[in-house]
Amino acid sequence: MQRWLLLLALTVASGWPGPALVEEPIDPRDIIRRAMEHWRGQTSVSEMTMIIQGDGWTRSMSMKSWSEGTELTLVRVTAPKKDAGTGTLLNGDNMWSFAPRINRVIKIPSSMMNQSWMGSDFSNKDISRSTDIIDLYDHRLEKVELIDGHEVYTIVSIPHEDAAIVWGQEIVRVRDDFLLLQQQFWDQDGVLVKQLETLDIAEMGGRSVARIMRMQEVETPDEWTELRLDQVEFDVDLPENTFTLANLRRR
């Protein structure tokens, strides 16, 4: 679920016409399914900055990202210099990482899935999970609000018994243009553990996008990871070899 939402965060658009939501009862699965269909074949190129605030230190990274639909994403670090060239390629549930220093591509094994992605508060698993998100949870539409002329859906998602998700529930607030406002991760005792929040919404590339998103654990309010979108373009013609291992290797 996280990856899909992250993608939304990175490349969110406002192209989806709001359906007649008021008249018919809304199935929250439909909201997600429509959003996914909406992104099928949609391409984007974006530049962003990731700011990691640790305990007494701050790190900042510039990245460029290409995406197509919800399955394919390539992220490459452009600055600082010592990390430049480091890349991540996502294809479905598979994830590869390229480290220019050792000039090697590795497929992220399951044992590394829980490790942090580029030192951030996101884990590799957060970044890579994509498919089946509809089927892994029971979704419930908690409420629909009208904020700034947009309908905002609050969806409570409870993972299935055998789903590979540790949370007790996830609460997502998403606008009718699929812009993610907030995603909360609750543990099985009903305690909020961490949340992803959109701090700023701006008009970029002709659409409303989440310009600043912050991932934060509740227990450590002074430590967080922010993703700031610097520039984004939609409907770009991407070369066919964009999402290949050979391209991941290229600096």
Next chain:
Amino acid sequence: MATPSKILLRLAWRNLWRNRRRTLVMLAAIMLGVWSMIFLNALTRGMVEQMLIDGIRAMPGEVQIHHPDYRDDPSVVNSMPAPDGALLEALARPPVTGWTGRVKVPAMISSERENRGVILLGIDPTSEAALGFRPQDIVDGRYLEGVDDTGLIIGRKLVERLETRLGKRVVVMSQDPENNVADRGFRIVGVYQATLPAQEEMFIYAGRSTVQAMLGIGTGISELAVSASNFREPAQLLQHLQAAADPALEVLDWKEIDSYLGLMVDMMDGFILVFVILIYVVLGFGLANTLMMAVFERIREIGLMQALGMTPASILVQILLESTMLLLVGLIAGTALGVVSLLPLRDGIDLSAVAQGMEMMGSGAVLYPSLTAQDLLIANLVVLVLGILTSLFPAWRGSRYRPVEAIARG
């Protein structure tokens, strides 16, 4: 000869108690020697035995069958098919008393707050219980109910580490043979306790079919554990299985699987032997010295006995009888003391104060002394035989005096 030997016996017994203090000191020395041999033997043997039983249970089985590459790279790629044909037949025949097939792969377990590397075991609870992971190890919740149980059992220490508890869901992640992520949510249905805290953090258990489905390996297993009745000597079982198993598979007994354990057991047996010898040497010198003194003190008396017509052989026998009596009394008292001192320790000695050190040796925090009739007999026989041998010299010296010289010496 009946009458003289009776006299000799009485003489020897009375002689013993003529110098009461000397005899009592000697008795105490023999008693302590025998007691320490029995006591420390029981402790060492108990430790070795427990280590062996724990070690074999942790393996489990005395003989295991694996894919030839599994031990070098215990991944899901190196699994093998479930036993069939000749092997399955061999498993149903003696000396096999029990066997179980297990899936055993490295995995990651995550709770909401923590994640750790573990080893995921897919077990068949009905056959597993006799060999390895037992229902009585569960301290909270329940044991697995079948191969398709979707619950998970984890160690007490791991529960702490993951900041989770019984009844909560966790995610277990591993990979399938094609290197794709294979993961699944599990509810914790049981918490177990192991002798070694390190094990509690290492192993998690789930139903075999559930794990096989998650990993996409059909009915494949990682290892086949087999046990027979005599765990100390697995050679016969090993041959039995080697003859039946696919030659491409690796069939090994516990001594090869855990060479450290095999070595440890051999070393401990050696220790016990060294210990017995050491105690005897100390004891032997004391015994020889006492008897020697007893002879020298009584040179005049020996001369008189010879003058009265006692043969040198009778004197030799009499001195030997003295030392034998001394030894027998000491042995009986020492053995009794050993048994009595071990009785209150039957239920184990709590060594939790040094548990960390014991764990490094691969042993648990409770030590169960093991007293065998064989050890008792050996300790007694060794002291008796070597004691008599030691007293031969003073006895021989005593029998060699000339009567006239001996009487004059006093």
